[in-house]
Amino acid sequence: VHLCLTVKVFNHFMNASRGGSAAITCPYDSESVRKLKYICRGNQPSKCLHQAMITSNSPQKGRFKLVDDGQSRKFKVTISDLNLNDSGSYLCGVQSNSGLDVFSATVLKVKGKVKLLLLGVILHKDMSANKCLFFCTLFFRNQGHHKHSQTGRSR
Numbered sequence: 001v002h003l004c005l006t007v008k009v010f011n012h013f014m015n016a017s018r019g020g021s022a023a024i025t026c027p028y029d030s031e032s033v034r035k036l037k038y039i040c041r042g043n044q045p046s047k048c049l050h051q052a053m054i055t056s057n058s059p060q061k062g063r064f065k066l067v068d069d070g071q072s073r074k075f076k077v078t079i080s081d082l083n084l085n086d087s088g089s090y091l092c093g094v095q096s097n098s099g100l101d102v103f104s105a106t107v108l109k110v111k112g113k114v115k116l117l118l119l120g121v122i123l124h125k126d127m128s129a130n131k132c133l134f135f136c137t138l139f140f141r142n143q144g145h146h147k148h149s150q151t152g153r154s155r
């Protein structure tokens with residue numbers, strides 16, 4: 001048994017910021033105005049409907065909201081309160097009577113904001129070698145996690 005799917009690839013790439021929102025726009029043809037629309041993560045059309053995060057029959061769940069505009073023949077999925085884990089591929093699907101659903105693809109890249117918390121500098125003068133050494137350590141936070149840079153050293 002072979003499963004055939006129609007994939008119209010409208011590859012779209014989006015950038016968004018952590019904590020913000022992203023609106024994924026999904027076009028469809030005039031024959032699909034009353035058909036089921038849905039969105040899933042990943043790039044496997046054969047599994048998309050079963051893994052759909054939301055559908056036009058259940059248009060809001062958590063941070064995801066689907067709004068269908070039949071007049072412009074587009075539905076829009078808004079993801080709010082973005083985090084870095086929201087980055088990745090999304091497929092918009094429109095169910096068809098023939099079983100050959102039509103898809104469009106979007107790749108979302110969520111960028112985090114890095115905040116400088118502390119810059120530590122230690123100066124040391126080596127009198128015997130007539131050298132000045134400094135050590136610099138940066139402490140920063142990215143998405144709530146503390147990270148440390150490598151300590152730099154110069155003479």
